[in-house]
Amino acid sequence: MLPLPLYLLHVLDLTRSAAGAFAGRALADLGAEVVCVESAAAPSPLRADAAAFRSLSRNKFSLALDLDGSGGRDLCLSLAAAFDVALVEPGAPLDVDALRAVSPELIVVSIDAAGDSAATGLAAAAGTLTALFHHRATGQGQAVIVAGEEVAAGLAAVAPAAAAGPPALEALDGFFEAVAGPEGSVAPLDGVPYRFSRTPAHVRLPAPALGEHSSDVLGHFLNLSAAEVAALLAVD
Amino acid sequence: MSDQPGDDSPPGALGVLTILDLSEGVAGPYAALLLAAYGARVIKVERPGSGDRLRRGGTAGNKPSPAGSVPFRQLNAGKLGLSLDYETAAGARLLARLAEDADAIIEDAPTRRQAALGLDAETLIAAVPRLVITTVKSGPVAAATAGLHVFYATLAALWSAAQTEHGQFVEVDERFASASDHGPELSRRLGGGETAVVAAAAALARPAQRRERPRVDQPAEGRVALPPAPFRLTAAAATTAAAPLLGEHTRRVLGEFLGLEAAALDELRHDGVV
Numbered sequence: 001m002l003p004l005p006l007y008l009l010h011v012l013d014l015t016r017s018a019a020g021a022f023a024g025r026a027l028a029d030l031g032a033e034v035v036c037v038e039s040a041a042a043p044s045p046l047r048a049d050a051a052a053f054r055s056l057s058r059n060k061f062s063l064a065l066d067l068d069g070s071g072g073r074d075l076c077l078s079l080a081a082a083f084d085v086a087l088v089e090p091g092a093p094l095d096v097d098a099l100r101a102v103s104p105e106l107i108v109v110s111i112d113a114a115g116d117s118a119a120t121g122l123a124a125a126a127g128t129l130t131a132l133f134h135h136r137a138t139g140q141g142q143a144v145i146v147a148g149e150e151v152a153a154g155l156a157a158v159a160p161a162a163a164a165g166p167p168a169l170e171a172l173d174g175f176f177e178a179v180a181g182p183e184g185s186v187a188p189l190d191g192v193p194y195r196f197s198r199t200p201a202h203v204r205l206p207a208p209a210l211g212e213h214s215s216d217v218l219g220h221f222l223n224l225s226a227a228e229v230a231a232l233l234a235v236d
Numbered sequence: 237m238s239d240q241p242g243d244d245s246p247p248g249a250l251g252v253l254t255i256l257d258l259s260e261g262v263a264g265p266y267a268a269l270l271l272a273a274y275g276a277r278v279i280k281v282e283r284p285g286s287g288d289r290l291r292r293g294g295t296a297g298n299k300p301s302p303a304g305s306v307p308f309r310q311l312n313a314g315k316l317g318l319s320l321d322y323e324t325a326a327g328a329r330l331l332a333r334l335a336e337d338a339d340a341i342i343e344d345a346p347t348r349r350q351a352a353l354g355l356d357a358e359t360l361i362a363a364v365p366r367l368v369i370t371t372v373k374s375g376p377v378a379a380a381t382a383g384l385h386v387f388y389a390t391l392a393a394l395w396s397a398a399q400t401e402h403g404q405f406v407e408v409d410e411r412f413a414s415a416s417d418h419g420p421e422l423s424r425r426l427g428g429g430e431t432a433v434v435a436a437a438a439a440l441a442r443p444a445q446r447r448e449r450p451r452v453d454q455p456a457e458g459r460v461a462l463p464p465a466p467f468r469l470t471a472a473a474a475t476t477a478a479a480p481l482l483g484e485h486t487r488r489v490l491g492e493f494l495g496l497e498a499a500a501l502d503e504l505r506h507d508g509v510v
Contacts, residue, residue: 002396052419172412
């Protein structure tokens, strides 16, 4: 069995919008390791809608880090240096320039969420892979600019008919997957919409609890001991 | 997509890729359009004589044009046009040879390919292990967002092939793609953790709601406005060219890429293969 298509792709997700979440989800579904940065003081606003969050954040990891403090910012920049891709949005605590300064190889995807969240997020995920091919050829990272309004204008030009809502559930046989829910329950969740013959992609992980993977992420990517990680998390 | 590459601009990000676009309509051609816009060499393969049905489609009142309808030209800008009847034995052999040098095929009528001699799935993948074959399963509505899904899934499989030397089949079902776009809404409908059986949730389906999308002006004839690119790369050029006339690049593709002599091309044309 081949690894998932985006195996070993490391994505630091600093977005808080649904568009950013769709982008990270598309990448995570196909095997990328997507780490969402949030903090106890400012958890992802998407958590407020628990059902939607289950769909948008499956297959992702959560790192709790206070980005308003300089310690958290520095830690986040150190992490970015070990990642391949960072997802940001206008107004994020770390902007494109700050992240691009971390490493010339880093791909920084800026997502302006105006418009259709799903389409904008998908465009951002495709932009990420396009930039990866460029990196493979040149060794260079870059900024990828995704504007929701431009995505929507492109789609409207291609098929002016308004898109309908989701298909009826009866027409979606085989699409849903059973995913572990809270307190040992099992619930259906929308699956990965592509069938790969050699690298089948599925919902592998339920949406993470806030900070669920903080020590794993810091320990692994910053090569810190358990004691050092514990000290960092206590401060933040 | 309308960016003018400067003198020293780098090649497109996807410049290493060659794509055979066998699809018609919207989703497949849109995905191939985006691959071309970001630098891939895309060969659009059409039936001799008739071509992509969208050449004649589009808004009522459009004057028939040899260049094709406005939607056709928008969705096929920057591709090379090859007319080839791959349901003939000679045509199937030519397509198989083109596939040997291709990285991906995008199609929406696998039965046409499978029916053609020697072009069943196993034969193709055995001959070209790195090949990605993306099949679009059309839904009831021609949705442009499905094209973004086809683009993304194909890129992911191409990335996998670049890492592992193994291609594969990818199926993008337009209904699943649309459902995925509405994942949060579906999740709410399914009860967010309380409904254990999917089938039981089918009763919760409610009538689809229409969503407004912004529109852009489409010139009646002559120059067409190309769809804005969905993302801007800051370190690589995006390119474009006009959509091909039916079979415009047949001689170039078969001559330069496959080394066919002029006499052989004339014979293929005489036999209606190209």
